[in-house]
Amino acid sequence: MTHFMDRLVVAIQARRNPVCVGLDPRRALLPSTICDADELDNRRVADAYSTFCRGVIDVVAPLVPVVKPQSAFFEEFGAPGIDALASIIAYARSRGLIVILDAKRGDIGSTAEAYARGLLGSSEFNSPENTGVPDSLAADAVTVNPYLGGDSLRPFVDVAIARHCGLFVLVKTSNPDGGLFQDLEADGRPVYAHVAAHVESLARETLGGHGYGAVGAVVGATYPDQLAQLRATMPQTWFLVPGYGSQGGTATDVAGAFDDRGFGAIVNNSRGLLFAYRRPEYMDRFGPARWQDAVDAATRGMIAELRAATPAGNLAPR
Amino acid sequence: MTHFMDRLVVAIQARRNPVCVGLDPRRALLPSTICDADELDNRRVADAYSTFCRGVIDVVAPLVPVVKPQSAFFEEFGAPGIDALASIIAYARSRGLIVILDAKRGDIGSTAEAYARGLLGSSEFNSPENTGVPDSLAADAVTVNPYLGGDSLRPFVDVAIARHCGLFVLVKTSNPDGGLFQDLEADGRPVYAHVAAHVESLARETLGGHGYGAVGAVVGATYPDQLAQLRATMPQTWFLVPGYGSQGGTATDVAGAFDDRGFGAIVNNSRGLLFAYRRPEYMDRFGPARWQDAVDAATRGMIAELRAATPAGNLAPR
DSSP: OOOHHHHHHHHHHHHTSOEEEEEOOOGGGSOTTTOOTTOOOHHHHHHHHHHHHHHHHHHHTTTOSEEEEBHHHHHTTHHHHHHHHHHHHHHHHHTTOEEEEEEEEOOOHHHHHHHHHHHBOOGGGSSTTOOSOOSSOOBSEEEEOOTTOHHHHHHHHHHHHHTTOEEEEEEEOSSTTTHHHHTOEETTEEHHHHHHHHHHHHHHHTBOTTSOBSEEEEEOTTOHHHHHHHHHHOTTOOEEEOOBSTTSBOHHHHGGGSOTTSOSEEEEESHHHHTGGGSHHHHTTSOGGGHHHHHHHHHHHHHHHHHHHOOOGGGSOO | OOOHHHHHHHHHHHHTSOEEEEEOOOGGGSOTTTOOTTOOOHHHHHHHHHHHHHHHHHHHTTTOSEEEEBHHHHHTTHHHHHHHHHHHHHHHHHTTOEEEEEEEEOOOHHHHHHHHHHHBOOGGGGSTTOOSOOSSOOBSEEEEOOTTOHHHHHHHHHHHHHTTOEEEEEEEOSSTTTHHHHTOEETTEEHHHHHHHHHHHHHHHTBOTTSOBSEEEEEOTTOHHHHHHHHHHOTTOOEEEOOBSTTSBOHHHHGGGSOTTSOSEEEEESHHHHTGGGSHHHHTTSOGGGHHHHHHHHHHHHHHHHHHHOOOGGGSOO
16 A cells, blocks of 8 residues: 555646545535435435536546545435445545545544544555445545644544545635634744644654655635745645635635645635536536536636646646 | 523433433443444444443433433444434434534534534424434534634534524543643633633523523533633533543532532533443442443442532432
């Protein structure tokens, strides 16, 4: 097995872009060809999410290195939702995609360890040949929340390293009120900078072959100044950057997240890609029946935007 | 439907104690009569957890007002684990227990709303007559993490209020390294005090009939000074107090969490009650086959300890 960050770099070099497609299915936004929005039964909604996400994966697997399913949207539909999520994760991995499960978990001791064991992939699901439906979640990486302190992150780090997986710790989030506690000034710097320093120490401890640790950070696209500052102070920490597109982040905003090789960050977009068929610029070109063509066009558009703003060698088209 | 805090007060007045039994099943600690610790299949472990937790509920339902299942231990076993958790929550509610799901979720916008909808009970499960197995989780309250700021808590508050449910926001956690970020000093007070002030404002906004809001706080038993200080600065906020027993918190440590009526706090113990049959003082009296008698004895012992340390009227035996 290969270190998580080295697998990530290989996937980025193969597709030559840092796009992460957020798998955030929403019942009310699904193409009418997939699901009746009035459908209430958990199993049927979960099946529709599975069909939809597999359709997205079929489009984006040749284009991008990473997908990020949002656990909440599946959890909402109980055990059938978890079944759908497990099968989508396994399917994405079977198509060569790196899967980051956005679960934002955080707890202590043996509880944190149970989360890590339940969410991060055992090696049997790391094989591209595996397309069966597992009965556990098995992602390549998971997002975690640092509020409970260093001993709450440690069990996640230990399980991630043992399973050749990764973590992304929330540092500076993309939402408007994210600063309420994250931006409080303590000892001359904001709380998120204290979290950043701790995450950087975990990254240094878990280095892979390309200078980045298995422990990364979530840093929002909507705060470009802080993003560039954190890039400078966290040289060994890979960034997962949410907030691109519908939350207002642009390719210029995220350019500061990359090193000069074009490594160091992946940039997520969820609704802007998944539900592109509803965007004004695609609505006329593609109706709901051609929603996959809209995903394809929007994903290629985002790739082009990021390449234009970050002209590093590994992100240039061959 | 009744306000969450009023339901909680009624349950406490009926049992005359503030004990919360943490439902943290651990495969390796289960009585041998329930499960072979070497069992690996997710469905069988989930079934064993269900059998064990129902057995605990049968013992504690007449004794205590609240149980708190730990989501991580069920999530670890995929969809079968979620099925077991849903059925345990419904069973506990059917036995008249208040159920707080310890999930420590935190996210933004529509994602936070999806978590809240997926975890908090719709009214159909509030009926004691309902003993069927739902296919969604439906707890009376859920624990949440504040790191993402005020707009991340808002969707949880809105769903909780609409469904007559409650929240407990992490403020000061019980783990040894909980202070790494929570204790950072900002504007002359620790970060957790800033979180506490925000939670108190949410409590004031969601008041029930006994002077407490539907939004409560998690404050660890292992920091008794901070617990008493927070009680003084958060008069409208009900506390969920973890850390009693195996983490080192005592009845004296938590006495400061109560108001003079004996309201304002519930005190959680998980391993010390669930796996009491393994404790030296019970091991000889009760073997593994009488593990339920050990749960009964340990729960009655904890009730007596809390009553002795907090001699308020509502906690005195009739």
